[in-house]
Amino acid sequence: MISLTNISKQFGEAIILRGVSFHIGREDRIAFVGSNGAGKSTLMKIITGAIDTDSGSIAQSRFTTAGYLPQDGVYHRGKTLYDEVSTVFHDVSYLQERMNDIAREIQDRTGGEAPSAEVIDLLEELGNIQHAIEHRDGYTIEARIKQILSGLGFSERDMQRMTEEFSGGWQMRIEIAKLLLKEPTVLLLDEPTNHLDIESLQWLENYLQEYKGSIILVSHDSRFLNNIIHRVIEISMGKATPFTGNFTSYLKQKAVRDAQMQAAYEQQQQLIEKTEQFVSRFRYDKRRARQAQSRLKMLEKMERIEMEGTEKVVSFDFPEAPRPGRVIMDMEGVTKCYGNHTIFNDITLRIDRGDRIALLGVNGAGKSTLARIIAGSEPIQGGERRPGYNVVISYFSQNLADTLDPGLTVLQTLNVAAPGAPDRELRTILGCFLFSGDDVFKPVSVLSGGEKSRLAIATMLLKPANLLIFDEPTNHLDAPSKAVLQRSLLNYSGSYAIVSHDRDFLAPLINKVVSIGTEGLDIFPGSVDDYLAHLRRTEEKPASPEAAGENRSPSRSEKERKRVEAEKRRSIHGKLKPLKEKQQMLEAGITDGETRKAEIESAFSDPETYTDEKIIQNLHIEHDQIASRLETLYAEWTEVEELIEEISKE
Numbered sequence: 001m002i003s004l005t006n007i008s009k010q011f012g013e014a015i016i017l018r019g020v021s022f023h024i025g026r027e028d029r030i031a032f033v034g035s036n037g038a039g040k041s042t043l044m045k046i047i048t049g050a051i052d053t054d055s056g057s058i059a060q061s062r063f064t065t066a067g068y069l070p071q072d073g074v075y076h077r078g079k080t081l082y083d084e085v086s087t088v089f090h091d092v093s094y095l096q097e098r099m100n101d102i103a104r105e106i107q108d109r110t111g112g113e114a115p116s117a118e119v120i121d122l123l124e125e126l127g128n129i130q131h132a133i134e135h136r137d138g139y140t141i142e143a144r145i146k147q148i149l150s151g152l153g154f155s156e157r158d159m160q161r162m163t164e165e166f167s168g169g170w171q172m173r174i175e176i177a178k179l180l181l182k183e184p185t186v187l188l189l190d191e192p193t194n195h196l197d198i199e200s201l202q203w204l205e206n207y208l209q210e211y212k213g214s215i216i217l218v219s220h221d222s223r224f225l226n227n228i229i230h231r232v233i234e235i236s237m238g239k240a241t242p243f244t245g246n247f248t249s250y251l252k253q254k255a256v257r258d259a260q261m262q263a264a265y266e267q268q269q270q271l272i273e274k275t276e277q278f279v280s281r282f283r284y285d286k287r288r289a290r291q292a293q294s295r296l297k298m299l300e301k302m303e304r305i306e307m308e309g310t311e312k313v314v315s316f317d318f319p320e321a322p323r324p325g326r327v328i329m330d331m332e333g334v335t336k337c338y339g340n341h342t343i344f345n346d347i348t349l350r351i352d353r354g355d356r357i358a359l360l361g362v363n364g365a366g367k368s369t370l371a372r373i374i375a376g377s378e379p380i381q382g383g384e385r386r387p388g389y390n391v392v393i394s395y396f397s398q399n400l401a402d403t404l405d406p407g408l409t410v411l412q413t414l415n416v417a418a419p420g421a422p423d424r425e426l427r428t429i430l431g432c433f434l435f436s437g438d439d440v441f442k443p444v445s446v447l448s449g450g451e452k453s454r455l456a457i458a459t460m461l462l463k464p465a466n467l468l469i470f471d472e473p474t475n476h477l478d479a480p481s482k483a484v485l486q487r488s489l490l491n492y493s494g495s496y497a498i499v500s501h502d503r504d505f506l507a508p509l510i511n512k513v514v515s516i517g518t519e520g521l522d523i524f525p526g527s528v529d530d531y532l533a534h535l536r537r538t539e540e541k542p543a544s545p546e547a548a549g550e551n552r553s554p555s556r557s558e559k560e561r562k563r564v565e566a567e568k569r570r571s572i573h574g575k576l577k578p579l580k581e582k583q584q585m586l587e588a589g590i591t592d593g594e595t596r597k598a599e600i601e602s603a604f605s606d607p608e609t610y611t612d613e614k615i616i617q618n619l620h621i622e623h624d625q626i627a628s629r630l631e632t633l634y635a636e637w638t639e640v641e642e643l644i645e646e647i648s649k650e
Contacts, residue, residue: 001026001064001185001214002047007056008238009042016042018238020056024186028214031225031247034235035478040218043235044068044188047216067184071191074175076163081154082145084163084174088181089141148177151203152196153362169195169363176204185213193221194475197363198501198532220479222247223504237306244635245642253638257631264627265305271604275299294613315484316432316458321466321494325389326353328467328495329374335382336369343369346383347520351467353388356489357497358506358528361516367499368398368471370516374497375469394465396456398472398499404452406445410435413444413455418462433458450476457485466494474502503528575647579640586637593630597623 002024009017016039024030024047032040045051047058048068076084106123149159152173163174172195179187187208193201201224208215208228219225225247232243232250243250275295282288283296329351336344343366351357351374359367372378373385375395387393397403404413414426430440433454447455453476460468468489474482482505489496489509497514500506506528513531515522524531600623604616 001028002058002060002066004047005057005059007043007046007058008054009039009046009051010054015238017046017053017235017240020235020238020240022233022240022242024214024216026214027212028216028231029229030214030216030231030233031229031250032216032218032233032235033247033250038235039238040235041071041190043240044190044216044218047186048188064186065182065184066186066188067179067182068188069172069175069179069190069192071194072168072172074171075168076166076171076174079163080160081149081163081166081174082159085145085149085177085181086141088178144181145177148180148207151200151207152177153200153364173200180207183213186216187211187213188216190218191220192217193219193224193501196501197367198360198503199362201501201503202532220474220477220482221502221504222479244639249638249642253634256634261305267601267604268302268305272299272302291613298613298617316429316461317488318468318492318494319461319464321492322390322392322464324353324391324466324494327351327388328353328355328391329388330386331373331383332386333383334373334380334385336366336373336378337381344373344520349374349514349521349523351495351497353495355495355497355512356510357495357512357514358510358531359497359499359514359516360528360531365516367516370514371395371469371471371497371499372397374467391467392463392465393467393469394460394463395469396460396471396473398475404444404455406443409441409443410447410455411440414459414462417459421462429458429461430455448476450478450481453477454481468492468494468496470496470498470500472499472501474500474505503532572647576644579644579647583637583640583644586633586640590630590633590637593626593633597626597630600626 003021004023005021007017007020008015020043032043034040042051045068046053048066050068079087146156146159150156154170154173154177163171166174172192176189176192176195179189192204196204201221205224205227215228217225217229229246230244232245232247234241234243234250234254243253245253275298279292279296279299281292283292285292327350329349331347331349334344334347334349335342349370359370361367369378372395373380375393376385376387377395377397405416408416410430411423411426414430415421415423418426427440430436435442435451435455435458444452444455453473457473473485477485482502486505486509496509498506498509510528511526513524513526513528515524515531524534526534600619603619
């Protein structure tokens with residue numbers, strides 16, 4: 001569908017992409033991965049034609065269309081929600097208007113008489129228009145619009161609200177809805193999960209799994225990627241490296257590749273060092289000067305292995321929490337209203353020492369409001385909120401990063417949060433969040449979203465607390481920073497409540513779920529995965545015993561059951577046998593390749609090899625061929641292994 005060949009892009013002195021080539025096939029599921037600033041979003045914009053390349057070419061089939069969701073910056077105004085989303089079908093709307101006009105014209109022209117030539121032409125045009133509308137599913141537009149808006153969390157009463165009434169996250173959902181309704185052949189989504197709650201995220205995940213076109217994703221949500229993609233393209237140091245398999249498979253392959261590359265890099269450095277020593281020693285020796293000159297030319301032509309620089313990683317731990325009483329927070333009969341709009345009515349919630357809570361619910365249900373009530377920053381209109389003995393609360397607001405004073409520097413921000421604290425202590429904390437050297441004197445106004453989030457979390461370390469409240473802490477954090485925050489919370493000795501839609505982030509942290517719905521609070525003891533499984537079981541459960549009876553399949557005799565199971569085992573064995581044979585063949589090829597590669601690398605370190613220029617050149621050629629072949633074998637082996645696992649699960 002789309003082929004990129006030798007694409008390069010540079011901004012100022014920074015080379016973002018260098019000779020990038022790959023192909024996007026029909027119904028491909030691809031993730032672009034790489035560190036922040038590596039060029040993932042730039043590559044998406046190049047594919048859509050939003051920005052030009054410096055060199056290279058893009059070829060695509062005639063009927064390819066691309067739809068792109070940026071990370072942010074989308075705003076709609078001037079129409080109702082329904083009318084805005086309906087603009088996707090402007091061509092169908094025109095056809096429907098033309099069809100109505102033709103119908104009226106035919107009625108006016110006939111008047112009970114035999115149809116004239118003009119009327120026959122109109123009838124033919126009417127038939128063509130009806131066919132075109134059917135081709136675009138034009139008669140189901142309203143149902144499709146409502147289905148997708150509902151899946152993304154909009155209610156029936158939202159349909160006639162003006163789009164400017166919706167906040168930034170909901171604006172992005174409107175754009176997602178429009179893209180899904182357009183059904184482009186290539187759908188490019190840049191961090192779509194940042195704008196969704198768990199319910200709408202699961203809906204989008206299921207929808208994309210059934211999507212008929214190709215999908216390219218950028219996301220820090222590893223579970224979301226695992227459930228959708230089957231290819232990864234890693235963007236690093238200006239290059240694009242393809243991997244087959246889901247995100248977890250990519251991480252395993254990357255670890256193997258990085259280890260191999262590190263070994264090859266070290267061997268090449270040894271070869272370079274020894275060759276340079278040879279040249280330095282013999283370049284002025286008449287007998288061996290030609291050899292020295294040849295070695296020097298070989299070094300100049302050698303393609304140097306580049307190793308990606310080790311990225312700095314956030315590193316911190318929350319201060320030791322002062323020990324509280326058994327009950328951390330007791331809320332009874334709490335009512336919260338905004339004017340005439342009631343958010344909570346007579347809700348009760350108790351947080352005990354050791355509770356690690358996820359606050360879940362659709363957007364607008366009141367998750368952030370409940371977090372603020374627990375934190376004590378939101379007044380209530382009824383009921384009681386009673387903090388326990390010796391409870392100290394620290395609160396990370398969803399928009400805390402945006403409320404930092406842009407006129408202050410990074411260091412001054414911490415000075416305001418902890419007046420009188422020594423600068424040395426504050427700079428040590430900032431260093432843990434990658435603000436080192438002159439970075440601490442940067443004004444907040446120039447920081448990226450991720451840097452602001454890190455700075456906001458840094459302010460939480462200035463006083464020990466035993467109840468942490470987080471409202472969407474991972475939205476602007478990259479994968480390494482998110483992993484460190486997760487590890488720090490695992491090591492934390494206090495209690496916490498987290499509003500987040502990131503299932504993988506929450507999975508190891510949570511032992512209690514508080515779900516916010518129209519009926520109030522539903523408290524579920526267990527992990528987020530346990531809670532989501534409970535929801536699935538509830539949805540699948542028959543509505544009544546009669547319904548259960550209708551859905552129950554007829555019972556089989558024991559003999560019949562054993563026969564069916566035996567047939568299933570034979571079927572699975574028949575599928576597995578050729579795959580396992582292929583896997584054994586691949587493993588034999590990998591073993592042979594690695595053995596020969598090791599022999600060649602051993603020959604590189606043999607001083608006798610250096611005396612024969614032709615031998616060393618041939619060895620280099622063979623080494624490169626084997627390395628390339630091994631990469632192909634590793635990818636094929638991974639693909640076969642995944643197929644075997646899938647079939648074995650049956």
